[in-house]
Amino acid sequence: MADGLLRIDVAAHRVWVGGVPVRVSRMRFRVLVFLAHHAGEAVTREQLFEYAWGDEWYPRASRTIDQHICHIRRLLGSAAECIAGVRGIGYRLEAEALADPVTAPPATPTIHGLAETLRDTVAGLDGHIERRAQQIADPLIEEARRAADERVAAAERELANVRQRGEDLAAEFRRQLVALERQLDRRKGTPDAPAHPAGEVTHA
Incomplete structure (x- = not known):
């Protein structure tokens, strides 16, 4: 096989063999381009299958690829031998057969690939939503914490005031009790007054 026998124009979707x-x-062209x-x-x-068909691989697709390679070889005629089978792997197109290098356009996304992309997108959105929710929640949580701290501090102050008032009342009660006890003690220490004033004479 002569070098440069096969020429492929991807943009024009054209193939030449020996000029x-x-x-x-379309499908065989995609296989050849890949x-x-x-x-x-x-x-x-x-x-080859995932690139050309844009679908997820399944075991029976192997026969589909083999059939298309067979047809491509038949179409290439004298250049057919440039596509060699690789046992246990697939196929190889000999580089020297090409007149010019070929760049394959992007593959058609497979259902599996689309599902993976969708999962990645959803995961990315989940992460973004979680971060955004955290950004919104953090100030609210901090504000709620400050408000709770202020309420606790106010309650503690009120409790201290109540305790102080209680202590003040108890102290006042003790003072009054002491004063009352002193009054009682003074009364106990005073002798009883006589029934008649001294020097007063009673007459029968």
């Missing part, structure tokens, strides 16, 4: 244009279906993009490398059937 002769070859018509290739092989050309990884020219000289072994590419798995799973990679």
